Amino acid sequence: MRALLALLIICMAGCTQPTPGVTVLTYASPFSPSHPFSRADLAWMQWVEQQSNGAIDIQPYWSGSLLSSEHSMHELRHGVADIGLITPIYARGGAHLIRAQAGFYGGLETFQQQTAMWRCLVAAEPQFKRELHDLKILAVQGGNLPGIVTRDRPVHSLDDLRGLRLRAPSELLAVLENLGADPVDMPMGEVYSALAKGVLDGVIAPPDTLRSLHFAEVAKYFNTIKIPRGAYAARAMSERRWRTLTDAQRDLLERSTAVWEQALASELLVANEAGMAAGREHNIEFHDMPSDQQARFDALYERDGEVRARELARFAIDGMPAYRLARSLAAQVKDDTGIRCSRDET
Numbered sequence: 001m002r003a004l005l006a007l008l009i010i011c012m013a014g015c016t017q018p019t020p021g022v023t024v025l026t027y028a029s030p031f032s033p034s035h036p037f038s039r040a041d042l043a044w045m046q047w048v049e050q051q052s053n054g055a056i057d058i059q060p061y062w063s064g065s066l067l068s069s070e071h072s073m074h075e076l077r078h079g080v081a082d083i084g085l086i087t088p089i090y091a092r093g094g095a096h097l098i099r100a101q102a103g104f105y106g107g108l109e110t111f112q113q114q115t116a117m118w119r120c121l122v123a124a125e126p127q128f129k130r131e132l133h134d135l136k137i138l139a140v141q142g143g144n145l146p147g148i149v150t151r152d153r154p155v156h157s158l159d160d161l162r163g164l165r166l167r168a169p170s171e172l173l174a175v176l177e178n179l180g181a182d183p184v185d186m187p188m189g190e191v192y193s194a195l196a197k198g199v200l201d202g203v204i205a206p207p208d209t210l211r212s213l214h215f216a217e218v219a220k221y222f223n224t225i226k227i228p229r230g231a232y233a234a235r236a237m238s239e240r241r242w243r244t245l246t247d248a249q250r251d252l253l254e255r256s257t258a259v260w261e262q263a264l265a266s267e268l269l270v271a272n273e274a275g276m277a278a279g280r281e282h283n284i285e286f287h288d289m290p291s292d293q294q295a296r297f298d299a300l301y302e303r304d305g306e307v308r309a310r311e312l313a314r315f316a317i318d319g320m321p322a323y324r325l326a327r328s329l330a331a332q333v334k335d336d337t338g339i340r341c342s343r344d345e346t
Helices: 002-014 036-051 072-077 096-101 111-124 127-131 170-178 188-197 247-281 291-315 320-334
Strands: 023-028 056-061 083-085 135-141 147-150 165-167 182-184 202-205 221-223 232-238 285-287
Touching (some): 072 135, 096 127, 096 170, 096 291, 096 320, 111 247, 111 320, 188 202
Antiparallel strands (some): 147 202, 147 221
């Protein structure tokens, strides 16, 4: 039904005869065109169209008009769009290891470190490719490190989290529960309203959301604790559609991966600065987390990552090799040697 609705939306947007010699590819995202992710998407589209000399025309559909956050991979496999922003870390099922590994990134702080870690894990563990079956991955995404945004109560230490109802990604739910918080996992698109109404006391989010999602309008405090952020496959095309392209078109899209990821990294850095500025404009109070509290959080995060890895056994997945590799790779970063997969630098 959703696939039929998607076709109707596309036709309403303009079902015209294709231009001879031009391949039209639809792109779908749950975000608006002004979001930092979307600005990076637009930069990628422009590059592909220019490099193909107009032989590839990418038609975007924004704001969730075609793909949902929870079912994006399934919808893409069934042709709702040709290319799309996927969020396997929010998938309702079928991406258990991908969701779990998002909690293995302690010690990593940059987009480049995060995406390098992801590629090392995927190269070493076949289960990732099984969970991404029938999808051609075109870009991997990391992100800015989250802090703690709160509505009415400032957070000065981890003890201040007790009793707070916080929106958080799934990999942090158990960590926050251990600290006495009341964490919930909901789509980020619903958080602004929940904060405004007092349904939420706060949200685990990076500074860029103070502007991009307007959290500075409905919150008063931001604690700059460094919460690890995992990477994941974030832009994809159905394998079925991929096979219909020519060798030259596939080669172009392969080369576009580096362009897309660089655009994402750049836009996220710009957005982070813009978010901090928006916070200052709205008189947000910024507080640093004391070093002993940061160390306590890091220990809880790492311990929970191992628990999550072991719990994958209930899905007949051995998550420990990926967890051990992730911790080994993170140790390389601490030694300032960069992340290397085996003998090859990613």
